[in-house]
Amino acid sequence: MKWIKNKWVISSLLLLAIFSAVLIHHHLTAKKDDVKYNDYSIKVDKILLFGDKQQYVVGLDKKGRDTGAEPTQNYLVSQERRMQERLANNNHQLEGDYWYLILHDLRTKDFKKRKIDLYKQLYRYDYRLQPWGWDAVYYNGKDYVAVQVTLKEDPDTQxxxxxxxxxxxxxxxFQEAPQGFDxxxxxxEMDMGFGPTNLQEAMDPYHAGIIFWHLSFSGFNDKEKFPKTANINLYQECPEMVKLVQEEKIFEVYLRKGQNTKESVFEDMRHWFAPIGQDKIxxxxxxxxxxxxxxxxSYQEMEDWWSQN
Structure with a gap:
């Protein structure tokens, strides 16, 4: 009888252990399945360059729409990013998170790609930090990405x-940014105005303007569309850009930092919005x-005129 009783106890304990293991596995699996991620990736499928020095660029997705990828001088920068949903207001890396910067080399014929692990390089520099966002910059002759960071213990960037x-x-x-940089x-620095001039009048039908390192074509609606035809150099020299704006797939092209100055952009606008056959306005x-x-x-004369009028 004692042997039977011991056997029953052992069997009960074994069944209890199996049942507990099943419950624990189910709990862990369910918990893992409950984890949700947000995807913030920017996938560039096609790159277009414009201008006599290829100084304007746009990165398109597979549908031919602007991705928002940003240029330095030599690279168009996009990203692959996945971030676990979280209640806390933080951006440090959790299990399953990744954040890669994708560099498309604009100096190569096939825009050769290279990937940088943002988390890895940042933690190598200082593990106490967390990244919040980035901007492509060109500074003192070099290509950089400026990354906004805080200490992990700080809840936000405010x-x-x-x-x-x-x-x-x-x-x-990584290295420290110049003091005072933001x-x-x-x-x-690249926010330009051209009015009241005949150049601005020539740009107005296309809602064109230079805003924060972009040649922007904004403000069109159902009643007013980007002109289908026009007798200006832009339509003759950059037909693919014009077509994409007409199809509302892009609303801006990006100025490659390091290849554009206010003076060079001023000259480009004088040429692109001049009548076909005329070099510049x-x-x-x-x-x-x-x-x-x-x-x-010159654009310097434009700024001098504003200061005096």
């Missing part, structure tokens, strides 16, 4: 807690109060 690091795209190493100021600024007209031969 109240001056964040700073920028520069990721050197050649060495793939991407807002950097973007505003002879720009004239008109004082709206007096009607006085002043020839403008």
């Amino acid at each position: 109240n001056g807690r964040s700073r920028y690091l520069f990721l050197d795209l050649e060495t793939e190493r 991407t807002k100021t950097y973007r505003e 002879d720009v004239v600024a008109t004082n709206p109060k007096t009607g006085e007209q002043t020839p403008i031969n």
